[in-house]
Amino acid sequence: xxxxxxxxxxxxxxxxxxxxxxxxxxxxxxxxxxxxxxxxxxxxxxxxxxxxxxxxxxxxxxxxxxxxxxxxxxxxxxxxxxxxxxxxxxxxxxxxxxxxxxxxxxxxxxxxxxxxxxxxxxxxxxxxxxxxxxxxxxxxxxxxxxxxxxxxxxxxxxxxxxxxxxxxxxxxxxxxxxxxxxxxxxxxxxxxxxxxxxxxxxxxxxxxxxxxxxxxxxxxxxxxxxxx
Numbered sequence: 134x135x136x137x138x139x140x141x142x143x144x145x146x147x148x149x150x151x152x153x154x155x156x157x158x159x160x161x162x163x164x165x166x167x168x169x170x171x172x173x174x175x176x177x178x179x180x181x182x183x184x185x186x187x188x189x190x191x192x193x194x195x196x197x198x199x200x201x202x203x204x205x206x207x208x209x210x211x212x213x214x215x216x217x218x219x220x221x222x223x224x225x226x227x228x229x230x231x232x233x234x235x236x237x238x239x240x241x242x243x244x245x246x247x248x249x250x251x252x253x254x255x256x257x258x259x260x261x262x263x264x265x266x267x268x269x270x271x272x273x274x275x276x277x278x279x280x281x282x283x284x285x286x287x288x289x290x291x292x293x294x295x296x297x298x299x300x301x302x303x304x305x306x307x308x309x310x311x312x313x314x315x316x317x318x319x320x321x322x323x324x325x326x327x328x329x330x331x332x333x334x335x336x337x338x339x340x341x342x343x344x345x346x347x348x349x350x351x352x353x354x355x356x357x358x359x360x361x
Contacts, residue, residue, distance in 0.1 A: 253320035
């Protein structure tokens, strides 16, 4: 089985975190391409057939620019932290209409503190969040099946890092899934062990995770009138 990331991948990210400046990065760009960007692009290419089986409307595009891989450069225009680079690398497996409308995405994260696979909408626009909340309220049975199935929750967690203190205005607090309506992000995720990221089973693990996240992603697509 193929491997993608290695200890050298994490070594590069650790070094970048300690030397977060343009001079250092450009001097070590070959190491970035060899140990981080290159392996990630190969992984994205190898994931596309499995993703197509999950949904014909999603894409895993292994491009240096404009594809699934996020830039490692940070946007510092409005940030207090002016460090020019991220100390992690992420990729979005996006809906074919994702450039026209806000859509759920699958996501893979390689980081020093954590590695994980996820799906959903992160920091959605107010109208997107409103649509999802109303869809959950109007379709609680299918939400229960998509987000609270026992097998699903055995493998995946729901992000609760940002929550309202009470149910949004207009929704009854006694609603069965009132706690879910408090969410500011509708994201399901699973942490990946270091050994999984560097081992020969990463591709097969992610293939299983994409399939496992499909019902949750399908539900969010339905909430936003998107094909899945």
